[in-house]
Amino acid sequence: xxxxxxxxxxxxxxxxxxxxxxxRRQGLFKKAGQLHSMCDADVAVIAFSLAGNxxxxxxxxxxSILDRYRxxxxxxxxxxxxxxxxxxxxxKKVGEILEKAAETKxxxxxxxxxxxxxxxxxxxxxxxxxxxxxxKKLIGLQKRRILSxxxxxxx
Amino acid sequence: xxxxxxxxxxxxxxxxxxxxxxxRRQGLFKKAGQLHSMCDADVAVIAFSLAGNxxxxxxxxxxSILDRYRxxxxxxxxxxxxxxxxxxxxxKKVGEILEKAAETKxxxxxxxxxxxxxxxxxxxxxxxxxxxxxxKKLIGLQKRRILSxxxxxxx
DNA sequence: TAGACTATTTATAATGA
DNA sequence: TTCATTATAAATAGTCT
Numbered sequence: 001x002x003x004x005x006x007x008x009x010x011x012x013x014x015x016x017x018x019x020x021x022x023x024r025r026q027g028l029f030k031k032a033g034q035l036h037s038m039c040d041a042d043v044a045v046i047a048f049s050l051a052g053n054x055x056x057x058x059x060x061x062x063x064s065i066l067d068r069y070r071x072x073x074x075x076x077x078x079x080x081x082x083x084x085x086x087x088x089x090x091x092k093k094v095g096e097i098l099e100k101a102a103e104t105k106x107x108x109x110x111x112x113x114x115x116x117x118x119x120x121x122x123x124x125x126x127x128x129x130x131x132x133x134x135x136k137k138l139i140g141l142q143k144r145r146i147l148s149x150x151x152x153x154x155x
Numbered sequence: 156x157x158x159x160x161x162x163x164x165x166x167x168x169x170x171x172x173x174x175x176x177x178x179r180r181q182g183l184f185k186k187a188g189q190l191h192s193m194c195d196a197d198v199a200v201i202a203f204s205l206a207g208n209x210x211x212x213x214x215x216x217x218x219s220i221l222d223r224y225r226x227x228x229x230x231x232x233x234x235x236x237x238x239x240x241x242x243x244x245x246x247k248k249v250g251e252i253l254e255k256a257a258e259t260k261x262x263x264x265x266x267x268x269x270x271x272x273x274x275x276x277x278x279x280x281x282x283x284x285x286x287x288x289x290x291k292k293l294i295g296l297q298k299r300r301i302l303s304x305x306x307x308x309x310x
Numbered sequence: 311t312a313g314a315c316t317a318t319t320t321a322t323a324a325t326g327a
Numbered sequence: 328t329t330c331a332t333t334a335t336a337a338a339t340a341g342t343c344t
Contacts, residue, residue: 001318001319001320001321001337001338001339001340002316002317002318002319002320002338002339002340002341003316003317003318003319003339003340003341003342004317004318004319004340004341005318005319005320005340006319006339006340008188008189008192008193009192009193010192010193010194010195011193011194015311016340016341017193017194017195018311019311019312019340020193020194020339020340021190021193021194021196022312023338023339023340024186024189024190024193024194024338024339025190025196027186027337027338027339028183028186028187028190028198028200030338031179031182031183031186031321031338032183032200032202033163034163034179035176035179035180035183035202037163037164037165038163038164038165038166038172038175038176038179039165039166039172039175039176039179039204039205040165040172040205041176041180041202041203041204041205042202042203043183043200043201043202043203044199044200044201044202045183045187045198045199045200045201046197046198046199046200046220046221046224047187047190047196047197047198047199048196048197048198048220048223049194049196050194050195050196054223054224056224062224065201065203066201066221066224068203068209069201069209069211069217069221070221156320156321156322156323156335156336156337156338157321157322157323157324157333157334157335157336157337158322158323158324158325158333158334158335158336159323159324159334159335159336160323160335160336160337161322161323161336170328171323174323174329175322175323178321178322178323179321179322182320182321182322185321186321186338
């Protein structure tokens with residue numbers, strides 16, 4: 001982010017990687033603290049360096065947030081409603097693209113998604129949009145199921 | 156951080172705070188992913204909104220990092236994942252699920268998606284959401300690209 | 311190995327649709 | 328409300344101590 005644009009991929013040089021880890025970890029923790037202060041959100045960040053050292057940040061405290069997370073996460077039992085959504089051809093198209101993306105591990109820090117998506121024509125794009133909407137619905141449903149024990153009326 | 160310098164203190168306006176929370180949470184997760192990719196560090200971020208919703212990010216996964224954190228200090232340097240991928244964990248997860256879904260095909264109206272999505276835990280759901288959001292952006296971009304080339308009638 | 315410095319890139323607050 | 332856009336602040340890669 002400075003002097004030169006840099007690829008988001010593993011830094012090979014040991015000492016450079018170490019320096020970057022320190023700088024970016026500090027930046028990450030700072031951002032986390034700002035999110036806490038500005039939005040009254042409880043935030044925890046844990047980072048393990050390649051060397052195995054643990055660094056943690058938490059407002060109000062790491063352990064309190066982890067406890068809360070465990071508690072919330074434990075609320076995802078098996079008693080889930082079945083949903084009925086049909087897979088369309090477009091959805092399968094999404095799958096194919098993602099498959100390629102996962103295989104190729106694109107260079108340049110970005111996934112291959114971009115390139116694949118760029119090849120799509122107008123008709124396919126609309127199908128993709130629909131497919132993604134379906135995905136969003138499913139994900140939203142599942143999320144509400146999991147979080148349903150929290151009875152706050154958000155938004 | 157833009158247009159105007161902003162104080163790092165609680166935002167009083169509800170909707171503004173909500174918007175800021177979303178934006179900054181996304182930024183935080185992105186940075187966490189970059190730290191993971193570039194420095195081979197395991198990183199987890201958990202954020203609870205004021206409304207009580209939980210958002211989590213983790214490469215390679217939230218729970219694995221939390222487990223590791225619980226064993227604080229006990230971790231040896233060899234415990235660390237030697238992976239450096241450009242795809243996020245969430246993107247791969249989406250890919251895996253869609254792959255399975257595409258294989259099985261929509262048999263009786265109910266796709267495999269539902270079942271796969273239902274298996275997701277608390278932390279993974281948010282990762283899925285992020286991945287899908289990214290897909291939506293890409294698709295939107297491409298759509299606009301296409302539309303801007305098809306003469307002048309936009310939309 | 312650890313700070314400063316700063317040229318740039320990146321994130322984002324405000325705005326607009 | 329939720330997008331996309333844009334002007335600007337903030338983060339940071341490379342560099343030099």
